[in-house]
Amino acid sequence: MRAADILPDHLDDGTFxxxxxxxxxxxxxxxxxxxxxxxLTSANERTTAENDIVDAxxxxxxxxxxxxxxxxxxxxxxLVDSH
Numbered sequence: 235m236r237a238a239d240i241l242p243d244h245l246d247d248g249t250f251x252x253x254x255x256x257x258x259x260x261x262x263x264x265x266x267x268x269x270x271x272x273x274l275t276s277a278n279e280r281t282t283a284e285n286d287i288v289d290a291x292x293x294x295x296x297x298x299x300x301x302x303x304x305x306x307x308x309x310x311x312x313l314v315d316s317h
Contacts (some may be wrong), residue, residue: 253296260299263290271307288317 241248247256254274269283291314294300305311 244258250293251296251298253292255293255297259290259293260297263287263294263299266290267305267307270313271310284313287313291317 241257245257247254247260249255266283266286270280270287287310300314304313
């Protein structure tokens, strides 16, 4: 299956398991996870990344991301588990 089979190029979002998910949600989660886990990240940037991670969790769960991929960073896993 290709990305276009899930969400065609002309669409910016789709509904998965009853949740609207924007194109780019998984990529944004990965980028925010890198920022959040980086010890050189400022407190303000870390807070912004954390808020964006938490906001994306319903969509990521609707996609089943955490059913097939495990988070290796214990702190990030704890953040995800707490929401």
